[in-house]
Amino acid sequence: MSPVDPDLLSIEHLSVVIRRPGREVAALSDVSLRVGRGEVVGLVGESGGGKSMVARSIVGLLPGGSHATGAVRFEGDDVLRMDDDALRRHRGHGAAICFQNPRGALSPTRTVGRQLTDRLTTHQRLTEAEARRAAEEQFAAVGIRSPRRRLGAYPHELSGGMAQRVMISLATGCAPGLLIADEPTTGLDVTLTREILRRFRHAADTDGRGVLLISHDLASIADVCDRVVVLYAGTVVESGPAARVLGRPAHPYTRALLRSVPDVDGRAVVATPGAMPLLKAAPHDCPFAPRCAHATAECTAERPPVSRVPGAADDWTLACFHPRTDELAFAEPAETPGRATAAERAVLEVDDAHVVYRSRFGKGGHAALRGVSLRVAAGETLGVVGESGCGKSTLAKLLLGLVSPARGDVRVAGSRMSDLRGGELRRLRTRVQMVFQDPIGSLSPRRTVADAIAEPLRALGLPAARRAERVEAVADRLKIDRSMLARRPHELSGGQAQRVCVARALAGEPDVLVFDEPTSALDVTVQAQILEVIADVVRDPARGSVFISHDLATVRGFADRVIVLYLGRIVEEGPVDEVFGNPRHPYTRALLSSAPSLGDGFSGPKVTLTEDLDDTDAAAPGCPLAARCPFADDRCRTEEQELRPYGNTRAACRRVPEIPDLLKGSDIRV
Amino acid sequence: MRIVRFVVRRLLQLIPVLLGVVVLTFLLVRVLPGDPIRTILGPNATPEDAAAARARYGLDQPIVKQFLDYLGGLVTGDLGTSIQSGTSVGAEIGLRIGPTFELVVLALAVALVVAVLLGVWSARHADRAGDHGVRLTALVGNSMPEFWLGLVLILVGYSVLGWFPAPSGRVDPDTNLTPLTGADLLDAALTLNGPAFGSALAHLILPVATLSIVVVAPLLRSVRASALEVLHSEPYVAATAHGLRGRTLLRGYLLRATLARLPSLAALVFGTSIGSTVLVEYVFSWQGFGQWALRGLLYRDYPVVQASVLVIAFCYVVVFLIADVAQAVLDPRVQI
Structure with a gap:
């Protein structure tokens, strides 16, 4: 690995509050992290944790109505205080984002080759002809077959994996010091995921770029990251060397995350109840406390300061009053009862x-x-x-x-x-009933939860009274609160909506x-x-x-x-x-x-x-x-x-x- | 090539569409109350005179025979004879369609250019004073009836300022313009007649302005809305985040994506502006197709009404075909 220079990106006490009429969200509260040259840093956590907000603040693209304090230092200059010209130079050439959903982020009316040469001519000062040649090399470098032909393709003609490769080539085409990858492997197959992540490791190792890898998929990024930063509700809860944080995490949230991930070795998943809160103001307590099994009065009274993990190296820190040091315990592999299936119906x-x-x-x-x-x-x-x-x-x-x-x-x-x-x-x-991938999308937005669950019963022609009875029975079984039955899908979280979908599938037995x-x-x-x-x-x-x-x-x-x-x-x-x-x-x-x-x-x-x-x-x-x-x-x-x-x-x-x-x-x- | 195949297929679809239009209008004009023969003969004609006239125009035949005769004429390019003027309908259309076409096409072109420039500018300065001003002006222009707007423009441009010629005719007869297509500006350009070109242009400015002010508002609103959508879309944000220059962003990432939504609306607007021309032509004594068709309808001049409906239907279909091709060219995702 190339020597790590700590000065490439250093975010210091960054807080972002988004104020919109009738709504105030503390998206980030006192976040500090750094990325060195040639280093791959993983930024992990669930949606709503503030991962994308960190990415956007690094390129100075915060959403309207947001108010940022602290500093985002890139090679010493504070991005939050750059003027338009400096910001334009910084975007792309300083830090370039690889966007999530590459198909959506590629312009549909311009060939991918043109989109790449646009970046090359802007940031590398190449002429059109040079840029075209360089673009072909870039495409080949990210593993696109027959690159010359693909230069003339439009984004809708590409497969998901191909589009992701193009997106990577666009970001690296800007020759950035820092490459930010926002959920680069969402929706990709396992075989492709590895290959794409390897590209980022490669960018750090051979080109000496810093890489900030944003992901919710801990297992995938575990072996490409040098360090990992864990975000929860806009705060950094743990950060340190990837092997330590993901191998023997000290913060209860990191542990909860790891235990929630199913693994091919067949170990059982341990669920953590509750969901991430949406904070209206910077927290004065530990935001994870309501879901934490180790929480004490101290946790709800005061926000835990960021401190070193006891007995560990300097760069492993966490924000918790009760760090865990014991081995991360997994449940035994789930019993798969050897049911005799042949004779059954x-x-x-x-x-x-x-x-x-x-x-x-x-x-x-x-x-x-x-x-x-x-x-x-x-x-x-x-x-x-x-x-x-x-x-x-x-x-x-x-x-x-x-x-x-x-x-x-x-x-x-x-x-x-x-x-x-x-x-x-x-x-x-x-x-035969189905539970779909997109829980909210598979519920009609105009129907209440009770109506949605009753759908198959209506198809069977059950009278209204019997339907209501069945709906309540199913809702109870799936622990759907009765008060939720009158709500509509847009008021539900993803997890609640998927519970409703399972209930709907079950309703008609x-x-x-x-x-x-x-x-x-x-x-x-x-x-x-x-x-x-x-x-x-x-x-x-x-x-x-x-x-x-x-x-x-x-x-x-x-x-x-x-x-x-x-x-x-x-x-x-x-x-x-x-x-x-x-x-x-x-x-x-x-x-x-x-x-x-x-x-x-x-x-x-x-x-x-x-x-x-x-x-x-x-x-x-x-x-x-x-x-x-x-x-x-x-x-x-x-x-x-x-x-x-x-x-x-x-x-x-x-x-x-x-x-x-x-x-x-x-x-x-x- | 794909586009050629598409165009040919659509042109073939034109045949059944136009056949349906022919049948419908043929029946509808005959169902309408009123009698074309009465209008040419005047109040003192005897029933014998009327019967003779009826026989002259073939109106005494059974309706099926009349229709077949008409259809046979259409196939050979004969649109019939006007009952009012007694001249060939085809020749009259040839005389009338050029000026109207010139008016509508120029007005729409001006409206499109203005709508795109102002719409994109407006979207890039959304919710600032300039944006509000542009939208308000467009709305006011759109709210005025075209005949009144035309009269105001005549009053200001001709009577008060005297910058433009009187609203009578389309070109100064002293310029000796040789008519070729009927579209005077085009004819002047083709015959290299400088003075006639200037005169035709001067005559065109006010009616074109009237018509384009009337149609620009919906186009502008649509351009502004889609430009705003593109500005907030992921691809545009991604291009911005990669630090591309303003000019590259505008030309490569904003303009084409914005325009891709426009053709179908422009085609619709073209349709309404054909309707609007009737009044504009009236105000400016344009002697165009709209006026001619309206008079045909008022006097129940069967061949004229049938022919004008056929021409308008044909224009509609062709314009929508052009819009579909334009859309496919602008938006690579559209398969044709």
Whole structure:
């Protein structure tokens, strides 16, 4: 690592209050942190903690009505007191932000190449022709295939991962001293997340830039950060070397965060009740005290000062009267009861289903599912994992009867969906219920919570009195306060709204519950609360559940069996511990290898896939993974692979018996 | 190419649309109360005279036969004969459409340029005095009826200041302009007739000003609103945060994204301004298409009404086609 110069960015006692008519928010209260050259600093915490506000204050882009005190020193100059000219030079060249949601942050009416050359000509004083050449090199450097062609592309023509790469190239194209990455991996797959984060580490190591990595995803950023700063309700609660803060945190909030994260090694999640407060003024007590198990009268009377962690190095500090020094205790891995599923009643059967999305004018189309068969018994939970674009969402739609299979069929509780019409079909549909990814978006804004929960009951034609009875029963079961039933979705927090969505799905006593990434839009501690709710719901012996997620760790937590999808095909299926502990298919192994983990993670030999996911591989003859698989040989590229049994699991790979030997070879990138 | 294919497909769609318009107007004008023959013969005509006239214009035939004759004429480009003037409708349109087209196109062009410049400026100075001034002025202009506005402009520009020619005719007859298209300014330019060009331009200024003041307000509001939206959008904030220069921001990140929303509204405004021309032409004695169509309607001149509705429908469809193409060119996300 290059020598650390502490003077690149130093935020000193920064407080930001946003005043708007009728509303006052203390977004940041007395925040101090620093980033040196060549250093990667992680800024972590949940939404509302003030992470983005820190980023915005570094480039002098605070929202209207905000009032900042303290200092944001960049190479000695205070950003808060710069004039327009100095600020324009500082933005981009001094500190450049990589925005969250790169697709939204790229201008839709300008080619990405032009957007990059705009930055290059502005900050590096290149001519148009030089900038074009440099842009091509930049694109290649961030791993964009055929960069020359991509220069002429518009943002809507790019995939999410590609857009993120372009965004990184735009930020680094300004040649900044400090690179700020605002949630750079949200919505990206595990394999891509690692790759993108590696780019930031690279920027710090080879170009000597400082990097401020803002994220709620502790596990992902754990191994790229040098230091970590934890924010809670606009205050810094803990900061120090990444290995220490994330390995043996001293602040109860950091501990709560870490315990809320599911891990691929299967340990159980411990939920912390409550939610982050929205402060109206700088706090005079510990903002975490109401949620803290160790809080005493002292904590609510006075704000704990920032001090060194007892017996630790200088740069590990925290703001807590009762620092924890013991080992971070995790609950034992959740018991996955070895339920005998074969003999039980099947509530959901899918037999060789193909789904094709036709293009608008008839010819051609895109095959989203290619021959998927599965069976869910009552009381069983089936996990579905895979990268985005692998057909997970299509599978959810298929189970709900929202798309009809081009071939094959779906049977719910023994009735074939394609046989039914009209009222019968409608009643059958109420037997399958879904919990969506975006909790607030999936509730009608004009309906009260009680109305929303009663939706499936209305579809069944229940009289109003019975509906009210059922709604209250379900609300009680999910610990939804009765007073909340009269509210509307915009008055709910994400966690409350997701509880309502689970209640709605449960109201009609369905046979099958489908969870489509139910926690990925939620904050870490809220996520843990919802996972507890879901874990309770899926234990009902009367119904089966399908849990879809790109997050392997979450699936491991409570699925009994798991299927791994790749480009519309099942490549591996089996009991969850078997698939996660001893993956047979190279794709499963690669997914597990790149899954972020704060614990031991995936313990077996690791595999990295060579390229980004490419849809065109789906149509190629032979194994669809062949282009990315390190073990592929000529037969893989020509022979169609079918699921074949290996022990308890089935995998669609002919080389499974040879893989343990191949893994010993030195040609695998780890 | 994609755009060419799109245009051809849309032009083919034009055929059923226009056929529907032909059928509807053919029936509607005949359902309207009033009789074209009565209006040309005067009060003293005998029933025999009326029957003879009716036979001359083919109005004694069964309605299906009349329609088929009319349709047959359309296919060969014959729009029929005006009952009032007895001349060919096609020739009259040829004479009348040029001046009106010139008026509407120029007015809309002026309105668009003004709306974009002021709208973007207004958005960049949102909620300051200048912004409020621009919006108020546009609103006042929009609230005035076009005929009254035209009269005020004539009063000020001609009677008081004497800067502009009298509101009678479109060009000074002494300039010996050879008519080609009927659009005098264009004709003068094509025949390199300098004096006629000046005269036509001078005659155009007041009516164009009237019409554009009337239509500029909705365009300006829309430009301002979408420019504001772009200014607060994530891509623009991102470009600002990367420290791009003001000029790059304006040209590369604000203008095109703002304009992308404009074409469909501009097409709608074009439609309303065709309606507005009737009154403006009246005030300025423009002798254009609007006046001609209105007179045809008042006298129940069947062929004239049918032809004018057909022309207006055709213009509408073509203008919306142009708007769709413009939108696709401006916004790469729009697939055509």
